[in-house]
Amino acid sequence: MIIAILGAVFSIFIVVVVHELGHYFVARWLGVHVLRFSVGFGKVLWSKTNSAGTEFAISMLPLGGYVRMLGEAREEGFPEKMIPYSYNSQPVYVRMTIVLAGPIINFLLAIFLFWLVYLAGITHIKPVIGRVVPASIAEKAGLSSGEFIQSINSKPTPDWQSVLTHLINQVGDNKPIILIVSHPPFKETKTVKLRINQIEPDQIFKTLGIEPYYPGYSMTVGSVLKGGAAEQAGFITGDRIIAINQQPYDEMGQVLALIRKSPGKELTIQVLRRRKKLSLNVTVGTMEQNGSLVGYLGFRLLPKPWPPAMVSKKNYSLLTAWAPAFERTVSLVTLNAVVLWKMILQKISLQALGGPISILKTAGQASQQNWQVYVSFLAFLSVALGFINLLPIPGLDGGQFLFLFIEMLSGKAISPRVQQLGFILGFILLLFLIFRATLNDLVRLFS
Numbered sequence: 001m002i003i004a005i006l007g008a009v010f011s012i013f014i015v016v017v018v019h020e021l022g023h024y025f026v027a028r029w030l031g032v033h034v035l036r037f038s039v040g041f042g043k044v045l046w047s048k049t050n051s052a053g054t055e056f057a058i059s060m061l062p063l064g065g066y067v068r069m070l071g072e073a074r075e076e077g078f079p080e081k082m083i084p085y086s087y088n089s090q091p092v093y094v095r096m097t098i099v100l101a102g103p104i105i106n107f108l109l110a111i112f113l114f115w116l117v118y119l120a121g122i123t124h125i126k127p128v129i130g131r132v133v134p135a136s137i138a139e140k141a142g143l144s145s146g147e148f149i150q151s152i153n154s155k156p157t158p159d160w161q162s163v164l165t166h167l168i169n170q171v172g173d174n175k176p177i178i179l180i181v182s183h184p185p186f187k188e189t190k191t192v193k194l195r196i197n198q199i200e201p202d203q204i205f206k207t208l209g210i211e212p213y214y215p216g217y218s219m220t221v222g223s224v225l226k227g228g229a230a231e232q233a234g235f236i237t238g239d240r241i242i243a244i245n246q247q248p249y250d251e252m253g254q255v256l257a258l259i260r261k262s263p264g265k266e267l268t269i270q271v272l273r274r275r276k277k278l279s280l281n282v283t284v285g286t287m288e289q290n291g292s293l294v295g296y297l298g299f300r301l302l303p304k305p306w307p308p309a310m311v312s313k314k315n316y317s318l319l320t321a322w323a324p325a326f327e328r329t330v331s332l333v334t335l336n337a338v339v340l341w342k343m344i345l346q347k348i349s350l351q352a353l354g355g356p357i358s359i360l361k362t363a364g365q366a367s368q369q370n371w372q373v374y375v376s377f378l379a380f381l382s383v384a385l386g387f388i389n390l391l392p393i394p395g396l397d398g399g400q401f402l403f404l405f406i407e408m409l410s411g412k413a414i415s416p417r418v419q420q421l422g423f424i425l426g427f428i429l430l431l432f433l434i435f436r437a438t439l440n441d442l443v444r445l446f447s
Contacts, residue, residue, distance in 0.1 A: 013039065015106065015382045016065045019389070022105030023067040027098045028052075033070040033085040040065060069098075092408045099401045106386030107329055113379035114325035117372050121315045122324075124158045128213040128310055136209020142192050143210060147181040148310075150189065154178070158312070160212055165331065167204050169338055171196055172347025184309060213310070217252045217301040221271075228298020233282035235299055236273070243270040252301060259284055263295035332383040340391075394419070394426030 017039055024037050033053065038044070040059035047057035059065075070078060071086025083089050087098070127149045132139050149157050152166040170177045179192040196208065205211065221239045224231050241255055242248065245268050249255050259267075263286040270279050284295035316324065389397040399422065403414045414422075 011378055011381055012062065014378065015109070015385050016062075018109050018382065019102040019106050019385055020065045020067050022101040022103075023098060024054075026101035027067065027069055027087075030090065030094050030098065031085060032087050032090060032094075032098065033082065034067055035070055036066075036068040038066050038068070088413075092404055096401060096404050096408075099397050099404065102397055103386035103389045106382045106389075107333070110329045110332070110379040110382040110386070111322070111325050113375050113382070114328045115321045117376055117379075118316045118321040118324050119318065120372060121313055123311060123313045125160070125306060126310045126312070127157055127160045127163045129210050130213030131211040133209035133211075137194065137196070137207065138209040141194050142190070143179075143181065144183075146213070147183050150180045150182055152177060152179055164204060165335055167196065168335060171204070172342055172345070215304040215306055218304050219250070219252055219255070220302045221299045222302040223300045225298040225300070228296075229282055229285040230297040230299040233269075233280045233297075235271070235280060235282075235297070239271040239273050239278075241269060242272050242277070244268070246270070259297055260294045263287075263293045265295070329379070329383060332380060333387055336384065336387045393429060394422035395430060396426070399423075399426055 020037060020039070024034055027034055035053075036055045036057055038057040038059050040057075040062045041064060042060040044057045044059050047055050049055045069087040070082060071088045078086065087095065090098075129138075129143060129145055129147050129149070132143055132145055149163055151157055152163065153170070155162075155166055157163045157166060167177070174195070177194040177196065179194060180189050181192055182189045194208070196204070219241045221230070221235055221237055221241070223237055224235050241252075244255065244258060262284045264284060266281060266283050268279050268281050270277060272278075282297065285298060286293050287296055288294075390401075391398045392402045393399045394403075403419060403422070407413045
């Protein structure tokens with residue numbers, strides 16, 4: 001839990017700091033004096049001023065940050081000799097560059113992070129269907145268990161991420177989605193047509209009625225949680241479960257089902273440890289799940305290996321890793337734009353929005369995986385922050401850029417009154433979106 005919390009906090013901290021550093025460094029580079037660089041909003045908890053006169057601060061509300069430049073507020077008073085270093089005395093193109101610097105550096109950070117991931121080598125798990133729900137859209141279309149999705153609308157799908165991306169791009173378009181699928185040994189193919197409308201991005205597979213194939217877990221204990229029932233009973237890493245109450249088992253799914261149905265009960269579990277058979281007496285732990293009590297032991301299991309035919313790994317060099325990193329970043333920006341546009345057209349509902357709880361939860365989960373998963377999440381979060389800030393909503397970088405663009409076309413600045421009204425409306429819209437996203441998070445959390 002501590003690792004998850006620290007991982008989540010660090011994720012948000014790093015992408016926000018990088019975003020604001022983009023504004024800060026470009027402003028300094030273009031000769032604009034920066035008064036304050038703050039991580040967070042509200043009351044300042046800690047601050048330090050450097051030799052250039054910039055105050056670096058950490059503020060109470062860690063939901064973003066800001067860079068305050070000299071002369072950014074037109075009513076601000078300062079010595080006449082400082083006019084050349086004020087924000088509003090700069091040409092429009094200079095101010096536009098400063099405004100765009102934050103989102104752009106977020107995209108550059110994402111490219112760099114993905115470059116690190118690809119440099120280490122990428123393992124693709126082929127998108128093989130594990131189960132098709134009876135009478136579902138997928139079954140009616142002709143999909144079946146064990147089939148490999150080779151492409152969607154002629155676009156290759158080497159993994160489930162690409163399958164999900166291509167499906168989201170097609171939601172609500174009222175056009176048939178053409179899937180080319182094959183069955184092991186993946187030689188003969190068949191064509192399947194699907195139609196999907198009003199499906200939430202995080203519910204596509206569930207609505208279609210398909211579950212990705214997963215090899216499951218072995219009968220071997222991978223790790224034992226401290227203080228749990230398994231540790232108290234004497235389980236150690238490497239124990240292989242062979243029987244419970246003298247009843248042999250060879251499928252971990254059956255073992256887990258029995259444990260879940262036995263909260264508080266005593267079981268005798270036979271294990272194989274270093275070629276010796278042992279019997280361990282354990283009192284099954286109890287926890288509440290979805291309103292009912294279920295049993296658990298408190299160990300993690302070793303997953304079964306993936307079949308070699310489903311796995312492919314591609315290695316990249318220092319130079320070649322940049323291309324897929326750039327493509328992945330562009331793909332994520334495009335996906336964000338598609339989802340937003342379909343929300344505006346009401347092809348995807350606002351229930352798809354994820355808020356701070358989803359971000360923290362996902363960040364925490366990613367921090368408990370291998371470093372590639374966590375770094376990939378950081379890149380995804382950086383893209384999301386950059387994209388959101390480009391939206392033409394007053395109060396965001398995109399809204400400020402829109403005002404500057406109008407100023408460039410008209411030859412005169414937007415009046416402070418109009419800007420203030422825009423900021424108020426933008427603030428209300430942002431509050432609504434944050435409220436709706438948080439509400440969605442709570443519904444997902446307790447459903």
